[in-house]
Amino acid sequence: MSVVNLLANHLEYMPYIHSYFVSRLALIESHIYYSCFSIRTTLDDTLDEIIENVFENCKALDRMQDDLPIILSLENYKQNMKILALEFPKLDFEMNCCTTILLHLRWYHQKITLNLFVISIIKDNLDQCASSRHDVIEILRTSKLNFKQNCIAVLNILQDFDYYPTIQNEFLYFSLTTVFSMFLYLSESMKNDENALETGYIIALLRDTHTRMLGSEENYHSIYNLKWQTSLFFYTFFLRTTMEKFNLSSKYAKFYEFDPKYYDDISKKLAKHARESKDDMVELLKTSFINKKKMTTFGSFVTEDQDQMKVSFNLFKEITMHDLNFLKVSSIPKLWGYSTASASKDFSDSNDSNSTSNKNTKNSNDEDDANDNDNKNDDDDDDDDGKRRRRRR
Numbered sequence: 001m002s003v004v005n006l007l008a009n010h011l012e013y014m015p016y017i018h019s020y021f022v023s024r025l026a027l028i029e030s031h032i033y034y035s036c037f038s039i040r041t042t043l044d045d046t047l048d049e050i051i052e053n054v055f056e057n058c059k060a061l062d063r064m065q066d067d068l069p070i071i072l073s074l075e076n077y078k079q080n081m082k083i084l085a086l087e088f089p090k091l092d093f094e095m096n097c098c099t100t101i102l103l104h105l106r107w108y109h110q111k112i113t114l115n116l117f118v119i120s121i122i123k124d125n126l127d128q129c130a131s132s133r134h135d136v137i138e139i140l141r142t143s144k145l146n147f148k149q150n151c152i153a154v155l156n157i158l159q160d161f162d163y164y165p166t167i168q169n170e171f172l173y174f175s176l177t178t179v180f181s182m183f184l185y186l187s188e189s190m191k192n193d194e195n196a197l198e199t200g201y202i203i204a205l206l207r208d209t210h211t212r213m214l215g216s217e218e219n220y221h222s223i224y225n226l227k228w229q230t231s232l233f234f235y236t237f238f239l240r241t242t243m244e245k246f247n248l249s250s251k252y253a254k255f256y257e258f259d260p261k262y263y264d265d266i267s268k269k270l271a272k273h274a275r276e277s278k279d280d281m282v283e284l285l286k287t288s289f290i291n292k293k294k295m296t297t298f299g300s301f302v303t304e305d306q307d308q309m310k311v312s313f314n315l316f317k318e319i320t321m322h323d324l325n326f327l328k329v330s331s332i333p334k335l336w337g338y339s340t341a342s343a344s345k346d347f348s349d350s351n352d353s354n355s356t357s358n359k360n361t362k363n364s365n366d367e368d369d370a371n372d373n374d375n376k377n378d379d380d381d382d383d384d385d386g387k388r389r390r391r392r393r
Contacts, residue, residue: 028057032113112181207239210232214232236267244260
């Protein structure tokens with residue numbers, strides 16, 4: 001760490017400092033997956049040993065957090081990165097902000113993973129709690145509390161974060177674990193009205209985070225990332241459903257004034273945009289990976305532009321037009337009474353087309369079988385004639 005502290009005094013070495021802590025976190029992640037989630041470890045270790053493994057991994061994460069230099073701290077990272085960008089213009093401000101936030105999101109992701117793991121392992125082995133040398137009930141209570149606090153910390157980070165398209169895929173993995181885990185937590189906590197005030201606070205956090213991630217209508221319509229669009233759709237669905245349940249069951253509903261119907265139109269637009277993005281990808285598959293002769297054989301219309309396009313190589317030759325047509329008609333599920341498109345009609349047309357194609361293929365195969373039988377009969381006749389000639393001789 002003395003070398004890292006020395007480098008931290010020279011801002012031009014910022015990428016190396018960041019890479020060191022990313023590598024250190026990756027080693028901790030690897031040890032967590034091995035000590036907590038490998039089959040051999042969970043089979044051979046006792047409940048106490050598994051709990052102690054969790055404690056050791058938590059300590060390793062805490063030590064890493066304590067060792068972070070001020071320039072990578074979560075509290076002042078934007079101010080620090082602005083200073084860095086002014087002194088060293090070659091170090092991109094947006095990129096450094098993203099890498100710093102992603103480092104902290106990965107760290108919280110591991111803390112949340114460990115919290116959820118220890119909660120699950122204790123609940124699955126309640127019969128062994130009496131013989132444990134640990135206060136298992138207290139560990140369970142503390143883990144639930146830490147899980148909630150870590151999730152809230154992540155939601156607060158997400159509200160103060162600029163969503164650049166270049167980091168969407170990596171960002172989704174760490175952030176959505178928190179978001180969907182919180183929805184599962186709320187589904188349990190709303191059974192007890194004593195938690196209603198806290199529940200309303202968390203729903204408000206999820207709402208504000210959703211608004212931040214969604215951005216303006218022009219913004220989320222310009223993002224042609226199908227994973228991002230689909231994730232936002234389900235985020236919207238769970239948020240709307242949770243608000244509805246809270247409004248029906250909580251005495252604090254009037255205080256928060258959540259409006260679930262506000263998300264109906266957003267869901268429709270997200271579903272429509274996700275479908276358009278998917279259709280574009282399917283067409284790209286057709287033009288880039290599927291041989292044009294094969295497209296024509298399966299009844300797919302080849303446009304003039306597609307016909308003129310030169311394809312240097314063909315991939316996925318096992319994919320048929322039926323597969324691609326199915327991809328095109330499959331869609332985000334119908335949830336609140338609206339139709340995502342005329343998917344059922346398209347699917348019916350696709351099935352009719354494929355049915356006709358299959359019938360033609362079957363008829364062709366039947367004709368081939370008939371020809372094979374005729375050829376076999378002719379060969380048998382020739383064999384009989386040869387046998388008769390040999391007998392006469």
